[in-house]
Amino acid sequence: MTMVYDDLGDEAAEEIPVRKIRFTINGKKKVAEIEPRLLLADLIRRGVGLTGTHRGCDTTNCGACTVLVDGQAIKSCTMLAVQVDGREVTTVEGLASASELHPIQEGFKQEHGLQCGFCTPGMMLAAKDLLDRNPDPSEEDVRWALSGNLCRCTGYQNIVKSVLWAAEKLRAEG
Amino acid sequence: MFPSRFRYEAPHSLDEAIGLLHDGGDYVKVLAGGQSLVPMMKLRFASPEMLVDINDVPGLAYHRADPDGSLHIGALCRHADLERSDVLKGTQPTMAAAAPLVADPLVRNRGTLVGSLCHADPQGDWASVMLALGGSVIAQGRGGKRAIPLADFVTGPFQNVLEHDEIAVEAVVPPAKGARAGGYLKLERRVGDFATVGTAVAIETLGDTVIRAGIALTGVGGSTIGATEAAAALTGKPLTAETIAEAAELAAAAAQPRTDHRGTAEYKRHLVRVFVSRILGGTVASAERAA
Numbered sequence: 001m002t003m004v005y006d007d008l009g010d011e012a013a014e015e016i017p018v019r020k021i022r023f024t025i026n027g028k029k030k031v032a033e034i035e036p037r038l039l040l041a042d043l044i045r046r047g048v049g050l051t052g053t054h055r056g057c058d059t060t061n062c063g064a065c066t067v068l069v070d071g072q073a074i075k076s077c078t079m080l081a082v083q084v085d086g087r088e089v090t091t092v093e094g095l096a097s098a099s100e101l102h103p104i105q106e107g108f109k110q111e112h113g114l115q116c117g118f119c120t121p122g123m124m125l126a127a128k129d130l131l132d133r134n135p136d137p138s139e140e141d142v143r144w145a146l147s148g149n150l151c152r153c154t155g156y157q158n159i160v161k162s163v164l165w166a167a168e169k170l171r172a173e174g
Numbered sequence: 175m176f177p178s179r180f181r182y183e184a185p186h187s188l189d190e191a192i193g194l195l196h197d198g199g200d201y202v203k204v205l206a207g208g209q210s211l212v213p214m215m216k217l218r219f220a221s222p223e224m225l226v227d228i229n230d231v232p233g234l235a236y237h238r239a240d241p242d243g244s245l246h247i248g249a250l251c252r253h254a255d256l257e258r259s260d261v262l263k264g265t266q267p268t269m270a271a272a273a274p275l276v277a278d279p280l281v282r283n284r285g286t287l288v289g290s291l292c293h294a295d296p297q298g299d300w301a302s303v304m305l306a307l308g309g310s311v312i313a314q315g316r317g318g319k320r321a322i323p324l325a326d327f328v329t330g331p332f333q334n335v336l337e338h339d340e341i342a343v344e345a346v347v348p349p350a351k352g353a354r355a356g357g358y359l360k361l362e363r364r365v366g367d368f369a370t371v372g373t374a375v376a377i378e379t380l381g382d383t384v385i386r387a388g389i390a391l392t393g394v395g396g397s398t399i400g401a402t403e404a405a406a407a408l409t410g411k412p413l414t415a416e417t418i419a420e421a422a423e424l425a426a427a428a429a430q431p432r433t434d435h436r437g438t439a440e441y442k443r444h445l446v447r448v449f450v451s452r453i454l455g456g457t458v459a460s461a462e463r464a465a
Contacts, residue, residue: 017181036182036225039216058175060213061366063280072254072283078212079284080205082182083229126280147365148278 021085025050026094036082041065043081044091052092052121056150063149066122067091073129075148092121095128103169104128104162113162115153122149127163135171139164177215181224188341191226192316196339198224204341205229206249209277209285210293234343237261243349245269249289249342253282265354266347268376272303272358278366288342294328294397297368301328301398303358306374306388309347315340331396352378352385355461357453360392361445363436369393370436373425373449377457382412389421389450394442395430404428404450413458422450 020033025048032047044053044067056064058077065076068090095102104124107113114120123146130137130145137145142163143156151159185191195202203222205211206229214220228234228249235250239261247256256262257273276282276290276299290300291311301324303309310321313336327334336342360372372392377384387405390398404424411417431442 016179019182035179037177037179037215039176039212042176058216060209060281063278066280073280074284075280077216078209078281080182080208080212080225080227082184083208083227085184129279129283144274145279148280 019082019085021082023084023086024088026090032081034081036080038081040067040069040076040079040081040084040089043084044076044089047081050091050093054118054121056118056122061150062119063122063126064119066125066149068125068129071129071132073126090125090128092124095124103173104131104166106169107162107164107166108159111158111162111165113155113159115155119149119151119153123151123159123163127166130163131167131170135167137164137167142167175216177212178218178221180215180222182227183224184227184230186230186232188228188231188314188343191228191231191341192314192339194224194226195341196316198226202226202338204292206289207252207285208289209281210289210295228341239265245347247287247345247347249286249344251287253277253285253287253290254279256287257282266307267354268303268306268356268358268374269347271356272299272360272374275299275358275360275362275372281366288345291324291327291345292334292336292342294330294332294334296331296395296397297372297393298398299358299360299369299372299374299392302372302374302390302392303376304345304347305390305398305400306356306376307347308376308386308388309345311342312344312346313337313340314343319343321346325400328397350378350386352380354378355457357456359449359453368436371429371431371442371445371449373446373453375450375453377408377413377454379413379461384408384411384413384417387421389425391425391429391446394446399428399430401425401428408454413454418451418454418458421454422447425450 054064056062356376378386387408389401426447
């Protein structure tokens, strides 16, 4: 992975601190050379080229950039990319297999869980964090777990239904 | 947005981390959960020359109750660990009530209690909770450890008493001498917003008598406010409608709210009064149910 920096003509440009990290993203092993100030969202979008992780507010509010790091849902605009050294990242692209949608994605399709779709990847990964911990959540549990993800279409009703649909499907699949 | 350039170190031991802080120059910050520090760096409110990331330091991701009844929370214990903790249930009602109200679920997966105390935001929930419980911060430097009571730890908004080469490694809640009761209530416009008002109440009772009380307020002043007179008004007395009303009144008087987009000063003061009565009233009700 090649990073291109603005040459500001200052002395500091000679000493840009670059670190090599190794991490796994959606099951694939990667090596990257990055500046420590690079945010995880930018490593994923610009470095790896996976643009399903969205950049919404960029201020730790909206949750559109939610990904899983070692299985835990976090806001990737608020974590440094160097911090995933040795860790496993899952983005929305990692949910489906080549032939089949993940039950959470299927749920969003069945229950019309999206309108514009911008918040959807973050919603799905926050939902995955919940369902991995709690396979049989109540509606209240789902609302609580998604409370860090904002939907500007305000389609929350169907998003909650989608996650409950997915929970039921996952339980049925065992 | 992205932070300005900094040197990044991720040591594998506390000694190494403290050494880096000691030798690191004028402006070094410790990175734990980063849920306040990273946004501040992105906004360039903070531009440290070096970050010492302690996430690879082993032995800091714990919270445990010791046999003497004291509770110890390590520097890498996340809010989510406390929210899902069996240790807090039943024994730490104020903490158990506050844990699910900190920020939002995604931030709770990363952010830490100790980091929140160090950040010393007047809007921080944990500082009020720990102040009400009479908690302390354990700071470790080159000369060893020292315990700093929370009342002395925070010196103002975003300021604490840590030396430049000290790391806050643990927060401690002292053992209870009586039965613990209390809670935390917070009004926020939406999940993840800063508190309009937050109120922490922690009491210990022997029989009907309150033997220790702590009340602290979030978001109604330039720093976390300890409502010491309100707490004193409860100590040595039973919880009755009268003592509760008096404590609620004194707590409201201790608040220093400002009128802003979250509400008027008078409204916020009123909320403090309501929250103190509601938490203490709930304590009485649950004691009656248990009897």
